[in-house]
Amino acid sequence: MKPQSGSVGRREKAMADKRKRILDAARSLFAERGVSRVTTQEVSERADIAIGTLFRYAATKAELLIMVQNEKFRAAIDDGLAASGSPSLSGASTEDQVMALLSPVIDCVREQPENGRQYLHELVFGDPREQHRSAGLAEAWRLEASIVDLLRMLPDVDQHAHTALARVITAIIHVTMTATLHLDDTPEEVKAVVRSQLTAVLRSPARTGG
Template sequence: MNQEPGRVGRRERAMADKRRRIMEAARSLFAERGVGGVTTREVSDRADVAIGTLFRYAASKAELLIMVQNEKFRTAIDDGLVTSGALSARGASAEDAVMALLAPVIDCVREQPENGRLYLHELIFGDPGEEHRSAGLAEAWRLEASIAELLRAVPDVDPDARATLARVITSIIHVTMTATLHLRDSPGDVKEVIRSQLAAILWMPR
């Protein structure tokens, strides 16, 4: 038997409201104490939902972190695309355009280094079929494809090589932002480290 449209609409609105409350609770608690200092029970209490309800939206604390960070990651990529696109249109070098794309992403991940570090680790090494990881990986592939597009400005590099270079650059980003060596570095320091490696691979003799 089909349910009444109004009833379906109410259920969907209730689900959206619970998801919003869970997201807001997790975001604020992770910002206050870091993901390691927060329990799923505390998130459910602040969101005013049952713990079982919370687990229907995210099955673990790691998935909660991914759910929260995915939105920040998506916004950072969008912001970077605007800036890098404008630079590229004005004839900027591939190095400058790529760094303009990456700068908001680095700021996003380094806003809370421990949270960002765990986010990247879980995104890469967790189950890629899990809903929130799948969404995060889709954003990572979008970032990589955007880097490859900006590499059109590099002379004498064919499309296959651009894709490979983009994969190398994303690997550099991941290692630099998760390595313990750089854990206490400022976002500016991280950008300089990534820029130096980016320059080395873009302008090496071919």
């Protein structure tokens, strides 16, 4: 016997409500104390749901962190795309446009450095088949593809080199934002480090084979 549409709608609404409560609870606790000092039990209590219910939405604390950060990461990429495509940057250098794209992402990851570092680590080294990691990796590929689009404006770069250059740039971002060396750096200091390496990569004769 098929469930009536009304019951399906109520069930989906209840699931969406629980997911929102879990996200809101995890987001606030991680922001207050950092992911390492929060337990899944505390998240379930703040969300006012049973711990078993929480595990149906995220099986581990790492997955909870990824759920939270994915939403922020997605919004930061959207902000970066809007900034890099702004009329105010018309005619700006490719470096300026790439940094306009990356700046909101850096701000997002460095808003709470511990959480941001752990998020990037989990995306790179966790199981890519896991639902929340898969969603986060899709956003990472979107960011990389957006960098490729900006690099296409460089007239002296072989068309096949754009993707490789974008991969180098995303590696620079990852290392700079996760390295212990830069743990205490402000977002602006991180941007300065990324920019200096971006400049070196984009202005190197080796990138064109010259």
